[in-house]
Amino acid sequence: MAAINREDVAHLAQLAHIEMSDDELDRMANELAVIVDSVKSVSEAAGDDIPATSHPIPLTNVMREDVVGHVLTAEEALSGAPDAQDGRFKVPAILEES
Amino acid sequence: MSATDLIRFSAADMAAKLAAGEITSVQLVQAHLDRIAAVDGGDRGVNAFLHVNAEEALAVAADVDARRAAGEELHELAGVPIAVKDLIVTKGQPTTAGSKILEGWMSPYDATVVKKLRAARMPILGKTNLDEFAMGSSTEHSAYGPTRNPWDLDRIPGGSGGGSAAAVAAFEAPLALGTDTGGSIRQPGAVTGTVGVKPTYGAVSRYGAIAMASSLDQIGPVSRTVLDSALLQEVIGGHDPFDSTSLTDPSTGLADAARLGNVAGMKIGIIKELHGEGYQAGVENRFNESLELLRGAGAEIIEVSCPNFGYALGAYYLIMPSEASSNLAKFDGVRFGLRTLPTEGPLTIERVMGATRAAGFGDEVKRRIILGTYALSAGYYDAYYGSAQKVRTLIQRDFAAAFAQVDVLISPTAPTTAFKLGEKLNDPLAMYLNDVATIPANMAGVPGLTLPGGLADEDGLPVGIQLLAPAREDARLYRVGAVLESLLEAQWGGPILDQAPPLAESVVEPVETAAKEAK
Numbered sequence A: 001m002a003a004i005n006r007e008d009v010a011h012l013a014q015l016a017h018i019e020m021s022d023d024e025l026d027r028m029a030n031e032l033a034v035i036v037d038s039v040k041s042v043s044e045a046a047g048d049d050i051p052a053t054s055h056p057i058p059l060t061n062v063m064r065e066d067v068v069g070h071v072l073t074a075e076e077a078l079s080g081a082p083d084a085q086d087g088r089f090k091v092p093a094i095l096e097e098s
Numbered sequence B: 001m002s003a004t005d006l007i008r009f010s011a012a013d014m015a016a017k018l019a020a021g022e023i024t025s026v027q028l029v030q031a032h033l034d035r036i037a038a039v040d041g042g043d044r045g046v047n048a049f050l051h052v053n054a055e056e057a058l059a060v061a062a063d064v065d066a067r068r069a070a071g072e073e074l075h076e077l078a079g080v081p082i083a084v085k086d087l088i089v090t091k092g093q094p095t096t097a098g099s100k101i102l103e104g105w106m107s108p109y110d111a112t113v114v115k116k117l118r119a120a121r122m123p124i125l126g127k128t129n130l131d132e133f134a135m136g137s138s139t140e141h142s143a144y145g146p147t148r149n150p151w152d153l154d155r156i157p158g159g160s161g162g163g164s165a166a167a168v169a170a171f172e173a174p175l176a177l178g179t180d181t182g183g184s185i186r187q188p189g190a191v192t193g194t195v196g197v198k199p200t201y202g203a204v205s206r207y208g209a210i211a212m213a214s215s216l217d218q219i220g221p222v223s224r225t226v227l228d229s230a231l232l233q234e235v236i237g238g239h240d241p242f243d244s245t246s247l248t249d250p251s252t253g254l255a256d257a258a259r260l261g262n263v264a265g266m267k268i269g270i271i272k273e274l275h276g277e278g279y280q281a282g283v284e285n286r287f288n289e290s291l292e293l294l295r296g297a298g299a300e301i302i303e304v305s306c307p308n309f310g311y312a313l314g315a316y317y318l319i320m321p322s323e324a325s326s327n328l329a330k331f332d333g334v335r336f337g338l339r340t341l342p343t344e345g346p347l348t349i350e351r352v353m354g355a356t357r358a359a360g361f362g363d364e365v366k367r368r369i370i371l372g373t374y375a376l377s378a379g380y381y382d383a384y385y386g387s388a389q390k391v392r393t394l395i396q397r398d399f400a401a402a403f404a405q406v407d408v409l410i411s412p413t414a415p416t417t418a419f420k421l422g423e424k425l426n427d428p429l430a431m432y433l434n435d436v437a438t439i440p441a442n443m444a445g446v447p448g449l450t451l452p453g454g455l456a457d458e459d460g461l462p463v464g465i466q467l468l469a470p471a472r473e474d475a476r477l478y479r480v481g482a483v484l485e486s487l488l489e490a491q492w493g494g495p496i497l498d499q500a501p502p503l504a505e506s507v508v509e510p511v512e513t514a515a516k517e518a519k
Helices: A006-015 A022-039 A074-078 B003-008 B011-019 B025-039 B054-069 B112-119 B162-169 B186-192 B226-236 B254-260 B281-296 B307-330 B349-360 B363-375 B382-405 B428-435 B439-444 B474-492
Strands: B049-052 B082-085 B124-128 B175-179 B195-198 B219-223 B267-271 B300-304 B408-412 B448-455 B462-468
Touching: A006 A022, A006 B363, A022 B307, A022 B363, A022 B428, B003 B025, B011 B025, B011 B054, B011 B226, B025 B049, B025 B054, B025 B124, B049 B162, B054 B124, B082 B112, B082 B162, B112 B124, B112 B226, B124 B162, B162 B175, B162 B186, B162 B219, B175 B226, B186 B195, B186 B448, B186 B462, B195 B226, B195 B474, B219 B226, B226 B254, B226 B448, B226 B474, B254 B474, B267 B281, B267 B382, B281 B300, B281 B408, B281 B448, B281 B462, B281 B474, B300 B382, B307 B363, B307 B382, B307 B428, B307 B439, B363 B382, B382 B439, B408 B474, B448 B474, B462 B474
Parallel strands: B082 B124, B082 B175, B267 B300, B267 B408
Antiparallel strands: B049 B124, B175 B219, B195 B219, B195 B448, B408 B462, B448 B462
């Protein structure tokens, strides 16, 4: 498995929507390299014949009645929003104006 | 009866005294609020609470007292106060998850476990401190300052649920709720000399617990005695249609199991891979003594091997951050919590999101989000996340093979006693190793309990003993745990917390002002 470098961290931070300073990127790259190195052995632990487990106690087809159930009112849903208008979440511009 | 006596009773004894009319719930709640005001605040305070809910707790207590006086039949724990980890959402009190990104956020709904506490009429004393989004093993990653270990205020109380464990250890609450993703109930229990249980995955609803890693997270009880945890798990457990991973098994028989009082003929397995090298000598000594006590009580002690547990920590640090990076995507500065605007440049949503998450998340949270994003990214998914999920299968098979030979498994809960605040803060890997013995249970979904096993010779600090049972067999933990607890307490001449140094109490102001303004 490839090691993780500063460029990778910068790309990942962008994907994860976390702005990072140069110092932070350096520090994070060093720390993550150590952590990634320590978890490497995991890829050699199990052979191809071992199935993956995504859930500790598998349940199938957990359904509920197809009726309106427990929902928040619009007011409740908006109560913690940083900005709202006309009963809706108000977001900054989606596209940059050129 | 003085307030000092009141707060040192077990929850079961408090319940009995309430039922017998010897004390009132208002007295009990007030005694705990006074204790919180006396030991929790200030530079050298325990800092277990992020919010104190004095007014509501006293109102619930007064209501319980009135109902009891009118002869109404109440839940066994009605009127017994409880603290709630601040990862669990509560109406009427802020929920921060220990993060700046949720500072002051008020949930519009109650978690299912909180609804159940309210239905049982248990006054909620407040919200307890934690590592940010439950990410950590020391509570030092809280954005609101670390909690201190009541045994030694310069040491960590464990994490992430250090606030809940310290609150119970410092007699600020008889009971608390915790959450356990890789040991966040059990490891704090171990280092504070208290009891904590991670139930079977799905035995307690996760609805309203702010998710870190959904396939690993579990809410559970925190207390000073095994019976008290059993009583609390019976309150909070059971099926919940709001959690699609919730099991349909009833949450009964746990307190009965704790009261059973015998382990004769039971087979108890020592996990070869979870003691010895890497474990502090005093931890190992107390562990061996517990084995002798159980053997003396008629249990058969067998050594079993779980060869794949060696991969558990690595697999956990792939699965947990992967799920966390996805779960924490919702903190985007739009729907709830913080919104931070970039200092320069255009105000697009993407840049606002980047600035918000940069300002709102602490280092450990960022580390795990980046690690998870990496493990899930194209080209690495099979090697990391996929392999880790296969390791999960291997760990489950190890447990299945072990439980074919024994009824319960036993190990130290944590490899060391409480370390100094700051000691491992800049070494993430050393911090992660604290959970080496607790992580396998989360990976397999099996239940685990920690109880105090005594004090380590070299530092006089509490050691935790962990019991593990097959999925859905939580009752076995309570049965064995209560027997071991009574054997140990007979040796000590009382509860382990009697040996903790007394905490300095600051002058208690009249609580109407002190507790309400506490934080």
